[in-house]
Amino acid sequence: MTIKVEVWSDYVCPFCYIGKRQLEKAIKDTGYEGQIEVEYKSFLLDPTTPIDAEEPVISSLAKKYRVSEEEAKNMTNNVALRAKEVGLNYDFDKMKTANTVAAHRLAKWAETKGKGHEMSERLLQAYFLEGEAIGKGEVLLKLVDEIGLDTEEAKLIVNGNEYNEDVEKDIYAAQQLGVRGVPFFVFDNKYGISGAQPQGLFEQTIEKVANEAGLKPTDK
Incomplete structure (x- = not known):
């Protein structure tokens, strides 16, 4: 028997990566590793982000909250400090806005290959720690290659509409x-x-x- 944990998240959501680390630590520290099945579900923080988005996250935040870029930078500093507490070194200066629809579809595909968790982790790492443009096809294919999946098959997913329905189902379930x-x-x-709670x-x-x-x- 296992416990099921469903996690709605987006690959450009800073607290999602922090929350993921918190959940992983909680499973380990409580001694229930191997008895908890974690399922990641899609959520789009901003579906209107252009596919070819290149805007730095700092300037995007400044516009969204109608503050100066310096104030936006201060906001991200607080998030970066929280990330550090769970062992993540965020680099907001490198981050650019990204449309994550293709990334979510790719993660659904990777799930069918038994590598959904690896794909999700690699996407978060690429975006928050390496400043990669995870909305772009060539970046997604590079990440697919790095986790050992077929890039030719992945290219069809990135450029097509397959798994769109699965992503939409997750979003609908979140709305419900x-x-x-x-x-x-x-x-x-x-x-x-x-959220990323205590x-x-x-x-x-x-x-x-x-x-x-x-x-x-x-194991305790």
Whole structure:
């Protein structure tokens, strides 16, 4: 028997990568590794972002919140500090806005090859730590190659519409749950956590759900 955790997230959402690390740490620290199945679900923070987007994230944030670029930079500094707490070194100066529709479709495809988790991790790492333009086809294919999947097959996914329906289903499910922002975690269809909350909340929720399911920690 396993616990199911569904995670709605987007590859350009800074708190999604932080939340992912928190969930991973909570699973390890509570001793339920191997008893929890994590499923990543698609969410688009801004579907209107152009496919060929090149705008620096700092200037995009300044426009969105109607603040100066210096103020936007200060906002990102706080997020970068939070990321550091979970071992992630964000580089907002390198980041550019990106449309993530193709990235989400690619992750759905990678899932069918047993590499959905690797694809998701590589996309987040490429965007937040390396400043890669994950909205661009050539970048996506390079990442596919790096995790050992077929780039020719991936090219058809990137340039086509396959898996669009799966992405839309995830977004619709999020709407039905009333999800307004990501990350959003659902534990065994019972409990939800919205955002990158304090580490203890992830651990308490896992322990509560595991206890209700009659599971015991395997490694503590």
